[in-house]
Every structure is written in C-alpha cells, then in structure tokens.
Amino acid sequence: MDTTKKTIIVFSGDFDKAMAAFIIATGAAAMGDEVTMFFTFWGLSVIRKPEKVRSSGKKSILQSMFGKMMPRGPGKLGLSKMNFGGMGAPLMKKVMKSHNVMTLEELIATAREEGVKLVACTMSMDVLGFSKEELLDDIDYAGVGAYLGGADEANVNLFI
Amino acid sequence: MDTTKKTIIVFSGDFDKAMAAFIIATGAAAMGDEVTMFFTFWGLSVIRKPEKVRSSGKKSILQSMFGKMMPRGPGKLGLSKMNFGGMGAPLMKKVMKSHNVMTLEELIATAREEGVKLVACTMSMDVLGFSKEELLDDIDYAGVGAYLGGADEANVNLFI
Amino acid sequence: MDTTKKTIIVFSGDFDKAMAAFIIATGAAAMGDEVTMFFTFWGLSVIRKPEKVRSSGKKSILQSMFGKMMPRGPGKLGLSKMNFGGMGAPLMKKVMKSHNVMTLEELIATAREEGVKLVACTMSMDVLGFSKEELLDDIDYAGVGAYLGGADEANVNLFI
Numbered sequence: 077m078d079t080t081k082k083t084i085i086v087f088s089g090d091f092d093k094a095m096a097a098f099i100i101a102t103g104a105a106a107m108g109d110e111v112t113m114f115f116t117f118w119g120l121s122v123i124r125k126p127e128k129v130r131s132s133g134k135k136s137i138l139q140s141m142f143g144k145m146m147p148r149g150p151g152k153l154g155l156s157k158m159n160f161g162g163m164g165a166p167l168m169k170k171v172m173k174s175h176n177v178m179t180l181e182e183l184i185a186t187a188r189e190e191g192v193k194l195v196a197c198t199m200s201m202d203v204l205g206f207s208k209e210e211l212l213d214d215i216d217y218a219g220v221g222a223y224l225g226g227a228d229e230a231n232v233n234l235f236i
Numbered sequence: 237m238d239t240t241k242k243t244i245i246v247f248s249g250d251f252d253k254a255m256a257a258f259i260i261a262t263g264a265a266a267m268g269d270e271v272t273m274f275f276t277f278w279g280l281s282v283i284r285k286p287e288k289v290r291s292s293g294k295k296s297i298l299q300s301m302f303g304k305m306m307p308r309g310p311g312k313l314g315l316s317k318m319n320f321g322g323m324g325a326p327l328m329k330k331v332m333k334s335h336n337v338m339t340l341e342e343l344i345a346t347a348r349e350e351g352v353k354l355v356a357c358t359m360s361m362d363v364l365g366f367s368k369e370e371l372l373d374d375i376d377y378a379g380v381g382a383y384l385g386g387a388d389e390a391n392v393n394l395f396i
Numbered sequence: 397m398d399t400t401k402k403t404i405i406v407f408s409g410d411f412d413k414a415m416a417a418f419i420i421a422t423g424a425a426a427m428g429d430e431v432t433m434f435f436t437f438w439g440l441s442v443i444r445k446p447e448k449v450r451s452s453g454k455k456s457i458l459q460s461m462f463g464k465m466m467p468r469g470p471g472k473l474g475l476s477k478m479n480f481g482g483m484g485a486p487l488m489k490k491v492m493k494s495h496n497v498m499t500l501e502e503l504i505a506t507a508r509e510e511g512v513k514l515v516a517c518t519m520s521m522d523v524l525g526f527s528k529e530e531l532l533d534d535i536d537y538a539g540v541g542a543y544l545g546g547a548d549e550a551n552v553n554l555f556i
Contacts, residue, residue: 087252087253089317092407092437092438093407096436096437096555099519099540100540100543100544103539103540103541103543104544107541109544117252118252118316136331136334141327142318145318156438157409157438158462158465167461168523170458171456171458171459171524171525172523174456174458175522177522177523199259202335202337203328203332203335204331220259220260220263221263221267223260224260224263224264224267224269227392228392231547231548232544232547232548232553233393233394234394234405234553234554234555235256235394235395235555236407236555245416245554247556249477276416277412277415277416278412278476278477296491296494298487298490298491298494302491359419362497363488363491363497365491379423380419380420380423381423383420383423384420384423384424384427384429384552387552388551388552393552393553393554395554395555395556
C-alpha cells in the first residue's frame with residue numbers, strides 16, 4: 077500500500093457531487109498524490125463533451141434516449157438537492173463564482189494538468205452507448221479489474 | 237491489514253447502485269478477494285425475497301407501511317436517476333441485457349457462489365420490521381461492530 | 397497508517413444518511429477509534445443549530461435563499477427516499493424510537509462525548525454563507541487539505 081495513491085469512483089452525475097470529487101482529487105494531486113478517478117454510470121456525464129458528437133458506433137433506440145437525456149458535460153449537470161427543475165445548479169454556480177471557487181470546468185482542467193488519471197468505465201460506455209469521441213479526449217478506458225488493481229495500491233478509496 | 241479483503245456498505249436500494257456494488261464485489265471475489273457486503277436501511281430491499289413472506293415477528297402499522305412500500309428484491313428496484321415512475325429500471329435492464337451484462341439476480345447468485353459474504357444489518361431489520369424469512373436464505377446478520385471489525389481488516393471500504 | 401483512525405465525509409443532508417454516518421462514527425469511537433467527520437455541502441445542515449441565528453457575516457441574496465431552504469439541524473432533515481413531502485422522516489423517527497434506537501440528536505451528543513471530531517468544511521461555509529455561530533459550538537473548521545491529512549492516517553474513509 078502506498079499512502080500517495082487515491083481512487084475515486086464517480087458514479088453520480090450531479091454537479092455538487094462532481095464538484096466534491098474534483099475538489100478532493102485536485103487537492104490530493106496538489107499534495108503530490110497519484111489520483112485515479114473512475115467515471116461510471118451517470119458519472120460519464122461529467123466527462124462528456126459539451127458539443128453534440130457523431131458517435132462512431134451505432135446506438136440502439138434506448139441508448140439514443142439515454143444519450144439525449146444524460147447531461148452533456150459539466151456545464152449541464154444538475155444538483156442532487158434543490159435542483160428546482162434545473163435552476164439550482166446555475167444559482168449554485170453563481171454563488172460559487174462570487175466566492176472565487178473554481179468552476180467544475182476549471183477543476184477538471186486543473187486535475188488533468190496535475191496528472192489526475194481520468195478513466196471511463198468501459199462497461200458503462202457499452203451499456204449507455206457512449207463512444208470514445210463523445211467523452212473528453214486523452215482519457216483512459218478500463219473496467220472493474222483495473223479499478224480494483226488501483227484501489228489495492230491506494231490508501232483512500234471513495235465512492236461518490 | 238490484508239490487501240485481499242474488501243467491505244461494501246449497501247445503504248442504497250436503487251437498482252443502478254446495487255448493480256455497481258455487485259459488479260465491484262463479484263469482480264473482487266473473482267480476483268480472490270474476501271468480500272463482505274453489509275445491507276442496511278434501503279439496501280435491505282436488495283436482499284429481500286421477491287415473494288410475499290409471512291413474517292414471523294409482529295409488525296407495527298408503520299413497519300407494515302415501510303414493508304409495503306420498499307421494493308421486494310432486485311427485480312423491483314428503481315433507478316436513482318431517470319426512474320420515470322418506475323419505467324427507467326426496465327429500460328436500463330433491457331439495454332443491459334442487449335449488451336450481455338449479467339442481471340442483478342445473476343450477479344447476486346455469482347457473488348454467493350464466489351463466497352461473497354452477504355450481511356443484513358440487524359438494527360435496520362429491527363427498525364423496518366424485516367424478519368429473517370423475508371430476506372434471502374443463508375445470509376449473515378450483524379451490527380455495526382461486526383462491520384467495523386471487517387473494515388479494519390480490509391483495504392477497500394466503500395459506502396454505496 | 398493507524399488502524400484506529402476513521403474519517404467520514406458527510407456530504408448528504410438526509411436524515412437516514414446522517415443516522416448511518418453517526419451510527420458508524422459512535423460505534424467506532426466506542427471501540428476506541430479516533431473518528432473525524434467532515435461536514436460539507438448539504439451535510440452542513442446536520443450540524444446546523446435549530447434556532448434562527450443572526451449571522452455575523454453579511455449574506456448575499458442567494459446565500460440567504462440557500463440558508464432558508466436548507467434544514468436547521470438534525471430535527472429538520474428529510475429522508476433520502478420515501479420522504480413524502482416531509483412526512484417520511486417523522487414516521488421513520490417514530491418507528492426508530494419504538495425500537496429504542498438513539499435519536500440523531502442523541503447520537504451527535506454521544507459522538508461528542510466520545511471525542512469524535514466534528515469538522516465543518518470552510519469552503520462550503522463560505523459558499524453557502526454559513527457563519528460559525530449558525531453551526532454547533534466547539535466544532536472544528538477546515539478545508540480539503542486537513543481532510544486529506546486525516547484520511548492518510550486513517551484505515552477507513554467513507555463518503556456518505
């Protein structure tokens with residue numbers, strides 16, 4: 077075990093939970109830790125590109141439906157509480173901005189600069205029909221085996 | 237500490253989170269890890285028998301009410317997001333099936349074959365009025381002390 | 397690493413999840429563990445004073461709004477599931493009381509007597525506009541760096 081490794085499973089696609097995940101990840105990376113974030117299920121929304129991308133794979137009707145309804149990237153995520161039909165997140169962002177908290181987009185960029193490893197769960201991609209082009213470029217792709225290998229080497233493993 | 241032990245608290249009774257928990261658990265067990273899953277609060281729904289079982293204990297009116305409203309087993313769980321009044325889970329299952337993902341029922345069966353220890357939280361059973369007959373047969377029953385004992389010996393401890 | 401340290405991030409402001417967090421925390425503390433709980437985002441509701449407190453800092457309109465909508469302390473929290481417009485938590489408390497489960501207020505008091513360290517996330521306080529007077533007295537205040545320092549010394553780190 078190595079006290080300088082951390083893993084975070086980002087299962088949630090909520091703005092507030094994604095913020096928490098990236099604040100922890102960038103904080104740990106700033107302290108020199110090796111951090112790996114696994115994006116699975118709804119968490120794939122967090123690393124989705126904001127623009128509409130033509131998927132290289134063929135999507136089933138259900139996959140198209142999930143794809144249409146899942147938010148396209150950090151700018152479109154809702155709050156886990158007090159979402160008010162989508163109004164909650166913009167209000168939360170406004171109050172965060174006035175307190176000089178980094179935006180989620182900035183936190184993601186910072187995480188990448190710091191070397192935080194972003195990993196998309198391949199099984200979730202398969203099920204929900206996301207192709208690589210629809211997610212952020214230059215990330216990693218792996219399954220539960222890789223997660224468990226990483227978790228075994230880490231001393232902090234969170235599920236968010 | 238032993239790198240081959242894992243614990244997962246399954247607090248959630250959502251289909252998608254239960255899937256995540258069992259994918260991690262069965263993955264770890266397949267790699268030779270000793271995995272213990274503690275089902276507490278809404279998580280008891282996941283290990284509930286699908287059929288209506290006459291409870292051996294007397295239930296209060298409130299317990300009967302919670303019992304009636306909590307889903308009976310993996311087949312009845314809803315999604316944590318995009319549940320659409322219950323339609324979300326069947327659609328998710330359909331898309332999972334078409335991608336050859338094991339069903340939650342199959343994952344639970346696999347977990348048991350692999351020796352994953354399923355533990356029902358006795359305090360939650362007491363509060364929500366679940367008797368042993370209402371839950372899967374041949375599981376374990378324990379409280380927070382046993383959980384903490386297990387977590388102390390494990391290197392990955394998740395709360396889902 | 398020290399097997400007698402535990403950390404819990406309490407991100408959720410739901411009654412049932414707060415109960416789970418404090419049952420684990422007081423259980424671990426009773427077994428001699430050093431437990432630190434970090435209250436962040438909605439979790440600040442759990443350590444909020446029940447009475448209306450005149451904040452020492454000036455709140456923006458948005459902060460006042462979040463302050464008005466976020467529950468004031470353990471007595472006002474809702475359930476994460478089956479909340480029924482606020483009726484779920486009182487019913488859950490009633491059934492818990494009839495089974496001699498400690499109330500959330502009692503669990504918090506017990507945690508404090510046992511020496512569980514309650515820490516409010518300063519960034520969340522800043523963003524949501526909570527001053528120290530609005531939260532429980534004699535708690536600690538810290539940021540993500542302190543959390544990570546604590547997590548590095550602990551053998552169980554949960555995100556609830």
